[in-house]
Amino acid sequence: MKKWILLLTGVLLVSIIAAGCSSGNNSGTVNNASPSADNTQNGGAKVNISLWVLNTGWEWLPEAVRDFEQTNPNISVEVTKYEVDPIKEALKVAASSKTLPDMWFTWGGSLGSFYAENGMTMDLTQVAADHKWSEIYNQTAIDMSTYDGKVSGIPIHLNVLGMWYPKNVYQKLNLQAPATFAEFESQLQTLKDNNITPLAFGSKGGWHTMRLTEQLLEHFAGPELHDKLNSLDASWNDPAVVKAFGKIKEYTDKGYFPMGYSSLDPSEAESLIYQEAAGIINEGTWFDGTIITNGFNPKDFDVFKFPNDQTPSRASVFAEMFQINAETEAAKQEAAIKFGEYLTSTDVINKYVEDYGSPAALEFNISDTTPHLKPLLDSAGDGGFLITDQALPQEVAQKLFEAQDKVALDEWTPQQAAEGMDKAVTAYKSKQK
Amino acid sequence: MTTRTLKPWLFLMPALVIYLTVIFVPSIYTFFLSFFRWNGVTPDKEFVGLGNYTDLIMNDTVFARALRNNLLWTIGSLTLIMGFGLILALMLNKKLKGRIVFRGIFYFPYVLSGIIVATGWTWIYNPTQGFVNKALELLGLESWKHAWLAEPKTALYAVFVAALWQGIGQPMVLFLAGLQTIPQDPYEAAYIDGAKPHQSFWYITLPLLRETFVIVIATTLIASMKVYDIIYGMTGGGPAESTQVLSSWMYNQTFKFANIGTGSAISFFLVMISMIVIIPYVYYTTKKSHV
Numbered sequence: 147m148k149k150w151i152l153l154l155t156g157v158l159l160v161s162i163i164a165a166g167c168s169s170g171n172n173s174g175t176v177n178n179a180s181p182s183a184d185n186t187q188n189g190g191a192k193v194n195i196s197l198w199v200l201n202t203g204w205e206w207l208p209e210a211v212r213d214f215e216q217t218n219p220n221i222s223v224e225v226t227k228y229e230v231d232p233i234k235e236a237l238k239v240a241a242s243s244k245t246l247p248d249m250w251f252t253w254g255g256s257l258g259s260f261y262a263e264n265g266m267t268m269d270l271t272q273v274a275a276d277h278k279w280s281e282i283y284n285q286t287a288i289d290m291s292t293y294d295g296k297v298s299g300i301p302i303h304l305n306v307l308g309m310w311y312p313k314n315v316y317q318k319l320n321l322q323a324p325a326t327f328a329e330f331e332s333q334l335q336t337l338k339d340n341n342i343t344p345l346a347f348g349s350k351g352g353w354h355t356m357r358l359t360e361q362l363l364e365h366f367a368g369p370e371l372h373d374k375l376n377s378l379d380a381s382w383n384d385p386a387v388v389k390a391f392g393k394i395k396e397y398t399d400k401g402y403f404p405m406g407y408s409s410l411d412p413s414e415a416e417s418l419i420y421q422e423a424a425g426i427i428n429e430g431t432w433f434d435g436t437i438i439t440n441g442f443n444p445k446d447f448d449v450f451k452f453p454n455d456q457t458p459s460r461a462s463v464f465a466e467m468f469q470i471n472a473e474t475e476a477a478k479q480e481a482a483i484k485f486g487e488y489l490t491s492t493d494v495i496n497k498y499v500e501d502y503g504s505p506a507a508l509e510f511n512i513s514d515t516t517p518h519l520k521p522l523l524d525s526a527g528d529g530g531f532l533i534t535d536q537a538l539p540q541e542v543a544q545k546l547f548e549a550q551d552k553v554a555l556d557e558w559t560p561q562q563a564a565e566g567m568d569k570a571v572t573a574y575k576s577k578q579k
Numbered sequence: 580m581t582t583r584t585l586k587p588w589l590f591l592m593p594a595l596v597i598y599l600t601v602i603f604v605p606s607i608y609t610f611f612l613s614f615f616r617w618n619g620v621t622p623d624k625e626f627v628g629l630g631n632y633t634d635l636i637m638n639d640t641v642f643a644r645a646l647r648n649n650l651l652w653t654i655g656s657l658t659l660i661m662g663f664g665l666i667l668a669l670m671l672n673k674k675l676k677g678r679i680v681f682r683g684i685f686y687f688p689y690v691l692s693g694i695i696v697a698t699g700w701t702w703i704y705n706p707t708q709g710f711v712n713k714a715l716e717l718l719g720l721e722s723w724k725h726a727w728l729a730e731p732k733t734a735l736y737a738v739f740v741a742a743l744w745q746g747i748g749q750p751m752v753l754f755l756a757g758l759q760t761i762p763q764d765p766y767e768a769a770y771i772d773g774a775k776p777h778q779s780f781w782y783i784t785l786p787l788l789r790e791t792f793v794i795v796i797a798t799t800l801i802a803s804m805k806v807y808d809i810i811y812g813m814t815g816g817g818p819a820e821s822t823q824v825l826s827s828w829m830y831n832q833t834f835k836f837a838n839i840g841t842g843s844a845i846s847f848f849l850v851m852i853s854m855i856v857i858i859p860y861v862y863y864t865t866k867k868s869h870v
Contacts, residue, residue, distance in 0.1 A: 266620065406706035
């Protein structure tokens with residue numbers, strides 16, 4: 147008997163480990179549904195919809211929800227907020243347990259495609275046609291919310307990336323926004339020679355370096371091959387990929403990045419830009435808001451499009467959207483569409499334009515406090531490519547982050563990095579068969 | 580079956596039922612899933628037998644690194660965190676002025692969230708503006724300055740120092756509780772017999788702390804096996820996946836890549852490793868103690 151108890155104790159201890167390994171849920175729930183609303187719902191007249199969104203960047207949402215509920219007394223909205231990684235985790239868990247909310251925020255590309263391709267999102271193609279979305283939203287944003295020909299999300303944001311710099315630094319060194327790749331590289335050296343860290347990159351998580359890698363790929367591979375690499379239709383073991391990784395290595399060796407950048411948090415790297423200790427940071431249309439939040443003036447900064455020497459010169463872009471649960475009842479779907487269209491409407495954008503981010507809508511007022519929003523959106527006019535971590539399957543994107551780090555740390559040569567990527571792509575494709 | 584035999588089972592039943600439904604059954608289900616290729620949502624799961632396990636062992640270089648890191652972390656926890664916890668407990672068990680305050684100071688980091696500790700220590704290690712490199716600069720040791728979290732050779736150890744700072748409070752408190760249950764009589768008798776302090780420690784304190792050691796080793800081992808938040812917060816598993824541990828790699832496989840079968844297989848590697856250590860340990864120590 148004693149042996150059995152001992153064995154049971156051991157098994158239970160081990161079970162604690164297994165249970166402990168499941169990650170916590172860093173969410174905060176804001177229930178905007180008023181008590182009276184619940185009472186009405188009990189009467190059967192009210193529709194209550196649940197929405198999961200990000201915590202950061204959505205500070206304007208509670209007021210918008212209140213306004214919506216006042217004008218639509220038959221609909222109440224329950225908002226749950228998550229940080230970036232927790233919302234991805236919570237959605238995956240909810241998807242596998244069939245407990246997805248009625249609508250949720252997601253990024254485009256391989257992040258949003260998971261739900262659409264597995265039949266968990268409402269097909270909004272007919273709604274988009276009936277409501278003339280092509281006249282309301284940027285077509286690129288609609289395209290990025292479309293999977294297998296079906297519109298699978300209401301576009302919220304269309305983000306465009308660019309190279310931001312403090313005007314003071316450029317003025318002191320008599321520099322202008324570079325027009326060619328050679329000029330860009332020459333400026334990096336000029337910045338370095340003047341004891342300014344050329345590229346304020348913090349690559350913990352891989353994103354900052356990835357944003358440079360993808361433009362280097364665009365430069366060396368050209369748009370056609372770059373697109374094929376992202377869609378896994380071309381081998382990553384290609385001279386253009388080797389050259390792109392070679393540049394990462396060269397810039398690291400020349401000290402163009404901050405010391406220890408591969409484990410530096412992006413926010414730590416960002417502080418170098420504010421202190422004018424660094425020259426350039428690769429951020430997007432949201433960065434005016436970030437500058438303001440950190441107590442600085444966006445007018446002290448400017449932005450240029452990465453000079454990748456290609457025609458057309460494409461910018462890195464990505465969309466964000468609301469997806470609607472395919473399984474939820476029709477009344478809730480209808481309410482969710484109404485609410486999603488309201489949140490992405492010109493009136494709401496104009497009311498909160500300073501905090502809204504980069505709208506996917508075509509019509510909105512540009513605020514003085516976000517002076518770089520329009521130039522960045524215009525810079526995508528020549529075309530854009532989907533940002534790499536959304537274009538690639540997640541496990542291939544993770545391998546790219548690893549390859550970038552290994553090249554910088556001298557663990558891999560650029561050739562080995564290209565081969566490592568190719569191997570990861572092959573392994574991924576073999577699993578999909 | 581007599582009432583005497585049934586009674587303890589009746590008392591155990593509510594907790595046992597909850598335990599079985601919330602922990603044991605899901606664990607078995609996880610084990611079951613580890614034999615399938617599944618993205619978590621499609622109705623069809625593809626049976627791959629031991630494919631996920633062999634794939635991890637044969638093809639996944641990050642898994643091998645994570646396994647090695649977990650073992651290093653466990654060894655470090657069982658020696659350094661437990662060792663320093665015991666030393667602090669012995670010091671703070673003496674009649675020192677302000678010992679209550681010191682107990683609070685050393686225990687305080689343990690109540691902080693892992694992410695808060697990670698954020699603070701990330702700034703401490705910041706290569707250009709952090710305390711560590713600034714202090715080295717002030718001391719004239721500029722050549723020692725280092726990107727602590729960015730070098731694969733130092734990153735894991737740098738994170739472990741932060742974990743040590745945070746985790747030392749828990750074994751300290753448990754050892755303190757254990758020390759306070761030891762009566763003074765054996766020490767007095769040993770003193771009269773001419774025993775030196777280190778002899779009293781080896782022959783009285785340590786044997787009488789055996790039951791505390793069972794708890795401390797078990798909890799330390801569990802904590803080291805499921806370490807996640809501080810690594811996630813400080814390095815995110817990087818640079819170049821060099822600080823991945825089994826929990827973080829399991830998270831990536833399950834929630835980022837939607838490879839539920841692979842994630843489940845990693846979790847069962849964790850369980851198996853833990854079983855290999857914990858079951859013989861609990862069996863051995865229970866035979867010799869009153870627990």
